[in-house]
Amino acid sequence: MSTILYPSPIVGPIHSRRLGISLGVNVNPADSKICTFDCIYCEVGYNSWHRPTSKRPSREHIASCLEAKLKEMKAQGSSLDVITFSGNGEPTGHPQFLGIVEDTILLRNRYYPEAKVSVLTNSTLAHIPEVHRALELVDNNIMKLDTIDPDYINKVDRPTSPAYDVKEVIEQMQLFKGHVIIQTMFMHGTDDLGNDVSNTSDRYVDPWLDAIRRIKPSEVMIYTIDRDTPCAHLSKATHDELNAIRDRVAAEGFECIAAY
Template identity: 65%
Template sequence: MSTVIYPSPIFGPVHSRRLGISLGINLMPADGKVCTFDCIYCECGFNADHRPRLKRPTREEVAAALERKLKEMQADGQLPDVLTFAGNGEPTAHPQFAEVIDDTIRLRNTYCPEAKVSVLSNATMAMRPEVHKALERVDNNILKLDTVSQEYINKVNRPTYPTYDVREIIETIRSFNGHAIVQTMFMRGTMDGQDVDNTGEEYVAPWLETIKYITPRQVMIYTIDRETPDHDLKKASPETLNAIRDRVMAMGIPCSAAY
């Protein structure tokens, strides 16, 4: 079973397939996972297997730890390409997320002004006014949309609250008026004997129509890279990802594929 639990509040730097040299910012507890999704492919494992006992770091703790690390990296002459909010769960669920973003932008401007601030989010909190405004202020507002099928999302992403509505998520992403990057996981395989392959035309075609409707500034598609908690999942092939990427780009929207 996958048990990648990241340090908190700062981890790395690590090399991201999509973002370069990334210094991670984890707003979740250091001993467990707190997420509004319970994805079957999450490298941090299933929510129920990693209930935390520690609290989330405070805004002040995040800022202090980030400043220490940036001073250290500056002294070593190795500054990050990106400051990435990721880790053990949904970063925008932190009660001080907007204030943390303000602190991070200030520290970025002081120590590594060339670096980008990125947020990897499942978009479940993005409709909240304070979160929406904060995401408008970051360089890379990366929002997950694995499919436009509510049934598939319920089976694979497994929202932890009953009111999740993919149509609301689509409208929320669109409301950023191009200041959003859509991130989509494509994969194959089964879970408990059920097919979870979302690379077929029945999933790809409506997803493409939705991408056209949202008109994000960029799309990032990717597939499984690390161990997953469900071991019957399989990577999508490079050929499959390339074909989907090319269809996105044919609509005039930049798209990258990570294998």
């Protein structure tokens, strides 16, 4: 199915289902994808489709472009709810990520002090001290946890490193002591090999919910497919399914948002 690449380093602003009016920061190249996951539902496509052909934008270039855009939006009287790190792959992999976050917070304070700074991360690099520090600094540290089942992770999220261990990822999430928002994709369908990848049943939800209890996040975001995916055999979780999972999370005392 058709997928997209985002401009770099500034995207939008766009309307996010979960975050509102969002100005994106893409710290990866505009013509390629750099990611430590190779998710079958990624709107940017598979890693092999977009091999790096250029360098990541520098810290200085990102700050310059972001300031120019914020000035323009301010002059036009535009609203802004959030500045969001996402884009063409995993943002925390940029070697200057901590400095970029620090620059972004300074610019946010100068132009849109009420806006939040968010990071959408697949959680694979949170063990790196500089990445952990950057995620502590932002308002919304949004970390992916689609399941705790290793077989499912290998079929759907497809980590690029064989050292990936979801138990260690959960331990890293716990270290944020509540300064973390868990983001989970629920869906139906099969992967490209015909394996079932539906994850709305108790088989997946029960252990995932147990991990939520251990992590103690400030919020949980559950969502389903909204855009084209590289795997053509995927379909949405239903409203009723998402609502039921949302209600189970809420019953445990955690705020939960369901995006359809």
